Amino acid sequence: MQKGAKMWFWIFVGPILFAFTVVLVIPTLMGIAYSFTSWNGIASKIEYVGFENYIKVFKDIEFFTTFWFTAKFAVVSIISINLVGFLLALLVTSGLKGSNFLRGAFFIPNLIGGLVLGFIWQFIFTKGFDAIGAKLGIEFLRGWLSTEATGFWGLVILMTWQMAGYMMVIYISGIQNIPDSVLEAAAIDGATNWQVLKDITIPLVAPAFTVGIFLTLSNSFKLYDQNLSLTGGGPGNSTQMVAMNIYNTAFKFNTFGLAQSKAVIFLVVLAAVALTQMYFSKKREVEM
Amino acid sequence: MVEKKTNKVALGIIGIFSAAVFLAPFYLALINSLKTQKGFLLDVIGLPGKYFTFKNYVEAFIKLNFLKSATNSLLITVTSILLLIVFASMAAWMLVRTKTKLSTIIFLTLSAAMLIPFQAVMLPLVRIMGKLHLLNPGGIIFMYLGFGAPLSVVLYHGFVKSVPAEIEEAAIIDGCNKLEVFWKVVFPLLKPITVTVSILNAMWIWNDFLLPQLVINKPEWQTIPLKMFYFFGQFSKRWDLGLAGLIIAMFPIIVFYLAMQKHIIKGVMQGSIK
Numbered sequence: 057m058q059k060g061a062k063m064w065f066w067i068f069v070g071p072i073l074f075a076f077t078v079v080l081v082i083p084t085l086m087g088i089a090y091s092f093t094s095w096n097g098i099a100s101k102i103e104y105v106g107f108e109n110y111i112k113v114f115k116d117i118e119f120f121t122t123f124w125f126t127a128k129f130a131v132v133s134i135i136s137i138n139l140v141g142f143l144l145a146l147l148v149t150s151g152l153k154g155s156n157f158l159r160g161a162f163f164i165p166n167l168i169g170g171l172v173l174g175f176i177w178q179f180i181f182t183k184g185f186d187a188i189g190a191k192l193g194i195e196f197l198r199g200w201l202s203t204e205a206t207g208f209w210g211l212v213i214l215m216t217w218q219m220a221g222y223m224m225v226i227y228i229s230g231i232q233n234i235p236d237s238v239l240e241a242a243a244i245d246g247a248t249n250w251q252v253l254k255d256i257t258i259p260l261v262a263p264a265f266t267v268g269i270f271l272t273l274s275n276s277f278k279l280y281d282q283n284l285s286l287t288g289g290g291p292g293n294s295t296q297m298v299a300m301n302i303y304n305t306a307f308k309f310n311t312f313g314l315a316q317s318k319a320v321i322f323l324v325v326l327a328a329v330a331l332t333q334m335y336f337s338k339k340r341e342v343e344m
Numbered sequence: 345m346v347e348k349k350t351n352k353v354a355l356g357i358i359g360i361f362s363a364a365v366f367l368a369p370f371y372l373a374l375i376n377s378l379k380t381q382k383g384f385l386l387d388v389i390g391l392p393g394k395y396f397t398f399k400n401y402v403e404a405f406i407k408l409n410f411l412k413s414a415t416n417s418l419l420i421t422v423t424s425i426l427l428l429i430v431f432a433s434m435a436a437w438m439l440v441r442t443k444t445k446l447s448t449i450i451f452l453t454l455s456a457a458m459l460i461p462f463q464a465v466m467l468p469l470v471r472i473m474g475k476l477h478l479l480n481p482g483g484i485i486f487m488y489l490g491f492g493a494p495l496s497v498v499l500y501h502g503f504v505k506s507v508p509a510e511i512e513e514a515a516i517i518d519g520c521n522k523l524e525v526f527w528k529v530v531f532p533l534l535k536p537i538t539v540t541v542s543i544l545n546a547m548w549i550w551n552d553f554l555l556p557q558l559v560i561n562k563p564e565w566q567t568i569p570l571k572m573f574y575f576f577g578q579f580s581k582r583w584d585l586g587l588a589g590l591i592i593a594m595f596p597i598i599v600f601y602l603a604m605q606k607h608i609i610k611g612v613m614q615g616s617i618k
Contacts, residue, residue, distance in 0.1 A: 061442075064522045068438035072431035072493050073450065079490025080457050083465035083472065090468060097467070144362065152352075152359055160605055161363045164370075167597045167608075169551025171569050172590050175576055179376075179583055180369050187388035217366065225609055226616040267616050278461050281553050281569075285576075302463045303554075312467050319464040327459045 084323075091317035096310045109317035118293060119318060122301040123325075129211060129297065130276035136216045137272045138265065141223025146253075148224070149231050159228075162221035170218070174285025177214045181206070181286075207287045207295035214282055219275065223268045230264030231257060266337035273333060277326055298322055377401070377587035384584040400588035404575070408589055412564065413571040414596060420481055420567060421549045424488035425542050428496050431489065432541065436500030437530055441509065451501060458494045462554060470558050479559050487559070488549055496541050499615060503537035504530075536614060543604075543611035550597070568593050 091110070094103045113119055144162050148155045165173060181200035189197030200206045234257065242252050280299040283289065289296035289304075296304075302322065306315035375391055376384055383395020404410075439447045473483050507530065515525045553569040560566060566574075572593050579585050601608060 065438055065442055065447075068434040068522070068526070069447075069450065072428075072435045072489065072497065075431075075486055075490035076454065076457070076493040077490075078472065079469060079487050080460060080465060080493075081453070083468040084460055086468035086472075087464055095467075147355065147359055147362070150355055152355055154359070158359055158363055159609065160601075161366050163609065164598070164601060165366070167547060167601050168594050169553065169569050171551070171553045171573060172593050175572075175586065175590055176369055176373050179587060180372060183376075183388050183583060184369075184372050191389065217369070221366075222612065225612045229613040229616065264616070271616075274459070278463075280462075281551075285573075299461070299463050306467055316467060319461070319467075322461055323459075323464040326461055330459055 087316050088320055090313055091320045093313045095313040095316070097306065097312040098310065102313075105313070109314045110321075112314055113317050113321060119301060122293070122296050122298055125208070125295065126277060126279075126297045129208065129279075130273060133212050133215045133276045134269060134272045136212060137219045138223055138268050140216055140220040141268065142227050142261075144220060144224040145227035145231055146257075149228055159221075159224070162224055164221070165218045166222045170279075170281030171285045173214065173218055174282040177210065177217075178286050181210050201287055202291060204291070204294035207291070210286060211279075211282065211295065214286055215276065215279070218282075219272060223272065226264050226268050226271075227261060230261035234260050262337075262340065266334070269333060269337065270330065274326070274330060277329070373587045373591060376584060377591050379584055381582065381584050400585045401592065404585055404589035404592055407579075407585075408568075408571050408575055408592060409563075409566075410568075410571075410592055413566055413568045416481070416565060417550060417567040417569075420484060420488070421546055424485045424492065424549050425545050427485065427489050428492045428545055429538055429541060432493060432496035433500050433531060433534055433538065434526060436497045437504050437526055439497070440501055440504040441512075451497070454494045454497050458498070462491075466554070466558060473559065479561060481560070481565055484556060484559050487555060488545075491555075492545050492549070495544065499537055499541055499544075500534065503534060507533055539607055540611040540614040543608050544615050 090102070092104060092106060094105050094108075144158075148158050148162075152158070178201065185197040185200045189195065201210050238256055238260075239252065242256055247255070278299055279297055280303070283295070283297045283300050287295040289300050293301075298318075299322075302315050302318050305318060306312050372388070376388060377400055378392045378396055378398070380395045380397045380399075383392060383397075386395070439451050469487070470479070473479055473487070476483070478486065512525050512529055515529045520528065551569060552567075553573065556567050556570045557573070560570060572589065575589050576586055579589075
């Protein structure tokens with residue numbers, strides 16, 4: 057590069073690259089380094105302890121339970137969010153009157169923060185469900201969030217309700233991109249609705265599925281706010297997810313080094329899962 | 345023909361039913377926020393009736409110090425987004441127009457960083473920011489610039505690629521320097537993606553809870569989510585009051601959404617295509 061071009065390059069790229077480096081790159085590298093230390097967040101002396109933290113993590117049954125809970129939650133909520141989102145997209149693109157109002161209604165929960173929504177649903181599950189259950193004599197609706205199972209499904213319901221509208225928007229753009237000529241040809245050939253859905257809509261919307269699954273995957277794995285405000289990880293620690301476990305490891309027990317090694321494991325697992333998903337989705341898209 | 349009509353009716357019923365399911369939580373929250381404590385304890389499902397009161401809203405508004413916390417949220421969100429728009433668009437344009445190994449490496453690093461979970465960086469970040477005396481609103485804006493960088497640059501990058509370079513060359517011949525070329529010629533063309541970048545960033549910055557919780561240690565700097573969290577901790581047994589607080593907290597977003605619905609939905613669509 058010429059000298060002038062170089063100067064311009066840094067004037068344009070420099071500022072945001074500086075913020076990015078200070079906020080994300082350096083802390084990530086420091087975080088990896090800290091995971092090999094006895095850092096407790098208070099004492100200024102930080103000692104190198106080798107793999108001690110990682111050995112502790114692998115012996116930590118609660119962390120494994122937490123990870124397993126998070127993984128189960130991620131799988132179930134990815135399916136339900138995308139399924140509901142796709143069905144809503146089909147519904148609002150079917151030429152129904154008032155579709156715009158419906159889109160609006162389905163999308164609203166996305167704009168409101170996870171913390172506020174978690175509190176609202178805590179109210180719905182513990183008070184609303186309970187009142188309806190008592191009135192109609194449905195025992196199943198009572199005592200929600202007081203067991204691990206209802207906490208789990210509570211989180212799934214909350215996240216589906218929150219994110220399905222976002223996925224709907226993504227799938228609407230996929231559905232609208234299907235060329236009319238293809239649909240007309242199918243109509244002339246006498247294809248049933250089901251055949252159109254199975255052989256035209258779903259394959260042609262596949263790229264949108266890649267985006268949708270990627271977004272729900274990373275959101276479900278990283279979930280913190282909703283977890284905190286809906287169940288707080290309880291009862292006991294039975295509905296605690298990875299992000300909350302890392303937070304508590306750091307701030308409840310002041311074991312920053314240990315928390316950091318959990319965070320590094322979390323980062324590696326998340327990256328591996330996300331990259332695998334991207335790889336397979338892209339490959340399938342090409343084949344179809 | 346008859347079959348088609350029944351189909352339409354069935355779809356309409358499904359549509360109304362699902363909208364009701366989606367809006368029911370808001371409805372239940374709203375009616376109960378308008379009840380006295382006694383009315384709430386007697387009946388959760390029914391309308392307020394003779395237990396109607398507006399006092400919860402007044403009390404929650406004061407307890408949340410709402411004008412102050414809303415101003416804080418607004419100031420932090422708007423400033424962060426303005427900075428993100430300015431610096432992410434500049435960087436993305438330069439990265440697209442400079443075809444060197446360095447620009448590829450920078451772009452790939454930014455894209456890859458989208459996978460980093462907040463928990464992996466939060467502890468070292470707070471330590472660094474503490475040492476720099478940046479645990480304050482200014483510091484938080486700087487951090488949003490860093491955290492927002494990957495998505496914003498990637499979105500602008502994808503868009504700039506579709507902008508032909510010829511127009512810029514004409515401007516260069518006219519004697520404009522790069523800053524003038526960018527702001528006078530290129531930036532206006534980026535408007536659609538600028539809308540997307542603003543909306544996607546506004547959605548998480550406005551609602552963000554954990555970063556402010558770790559960084560903001562003075563009550564007068566608290567944002568809405570932060571204030572809400574402490575408010576709820578204090579009044580967790582008083583749902584009538586708590587729900588009024590939640591509705592107050594949602595109010596600005598819902599007004600914003602009703603005013604900007606078209607842009608918001610379009611913005612989200614744009615953001616997902618690339």
